[in-house]
Amino acid sequence: MVPAGSKTLAVPDGPEAITTEWLSAALHAGGALRNGRVKSSQVEGLGQGMAGRVARVLLTYEGDVAGAPATLVAKFPAAPGSTRQLADLLHLYEREERFYQQLSQRLPLPVPLLYYGASERDNFVLLLEDVAGAREGNLLSGSSLIEAAAVVERLARMHAAWWGATALGDLGWLPAPNDDSVTELGSSRGSEAWRAFHRKFGAHMPHDISALGAWLARDRTVVDRLSASPQTLVHGDMRVNNVLFSDGEPRAFIDWQTAVRGRGPIDVANLFVSSLQPGDRRAAESDLLPRYHRLLVEGGVQDYSFVQCWIDYRLAVINQFSQVVVLSSLLDVETRLEDGVGAVTGGRLIAALLDLRAPELVVPVIRWKRWLSRLAPRTSRG
DSSP states (O other): OOOOOOSSSOOOSSGGGOOHHHHHHHHHHHTSOSSOEEEEEEEEEEEEOSSEEEEEEEEEEESOOTTOOSEEEEEEEOOTTHHHHHHHHTTHHHHHHHHHHHTGGGOSSOOOOEEEEEEETTEEEEEEEOOTTOEEOOTTTOOOHHHHHHHHHHHHHHHHHHTTOHHHHTOTTSOOTTSHHHHHHHHHHHHHHHHHHHHHHGGGSOHHHHHHHHHHTTOOHHHHHHHSSSOEEEOSOOOGGGEEEETTEEEEEOOOTTOEEEOTHHHHHHHHHHHSOHHHHHHHHHHHHHHHHHHHHHTTOOSOOHHHHHHHHHHHHHHHHHHHHHHTTTSOHHHHHHSHHHHHHHHHHHHHHHHTTHHHHHHHHHHHHHHHHHHHHHHHTO
16 A cells, blocks of 8 residues: 545544545545545544544445455644644644655554655545554553553664665754754753743752753753764654553553654653653663664664763753743643643653763763853953
């Protein structure tokens, strides 16, 4: 099957606008349905993800339907609002469509099949495999170390396979973390976002973490390091609820809107910090992070020491904090942080920043930059 979009097939405005005629045309265009047609469809809402609306569609057919899916998952943009504006600004919908069409079948980890994908200026749709019998990981209760180990193993395979791949640079739709659309978002909103974030949450924030946040709001050192060579393909939002499990094994990695090319430990840090209880996260840093590095080496990665991996992991945790601050100026983060999941994941992030002595990692950089800034006027005077 070769997934394909169609320039002449209009994209429905959402799950409620799906028709049997449109489904027949889309599945024909994507190659999942050959000569038959969709006789009936039933749409079941799965809910709203961070950047999109998702529904399960149950299908019946007539005619030649060999290989056609009995169910599928339909993914649409978020409803109009701040989330939709952010997704459009960062080209998240185009990125996910391109990922499924160009990369999804070239990965050494499981990804849902794409039956059809298309986009218009203000709309997009993906029809994806409904992975039968699989369940989402539970972000609130946290992943088990066994689940985390299985995810890390597959991430290492993917990162090793794409490590230093020049082909990534040829994909204009796949940014690095510091590419223009992302960087401009941070630089234009950084200080303003930090002030707003600190007004809301500063009273509950340790002093060292507060100082770190103020520095991150005006400095790109961390994100530049995570964007530098050696780059690999990075999922970008590697939380346990973006993995579908069956019998403890990952059956599918989903939600690729934020895929980037950057340092591999970005994914490992996102997984450990967001999805593990602090005690389990510490254990994973001692056991699973070295295992991740060993798997990279076994996969052919060279000239990347565990010391480098450890530094990149810590910087990726710091960058998570920076992302939370910037997003707070665009999304209803206060509401999200007050709900169960937001409060838990926010607490896990602060605990990780303290455990990893994040401020100490960047203090030498801050001092060096201050020294350069004091030296510059003297140098200019000759």
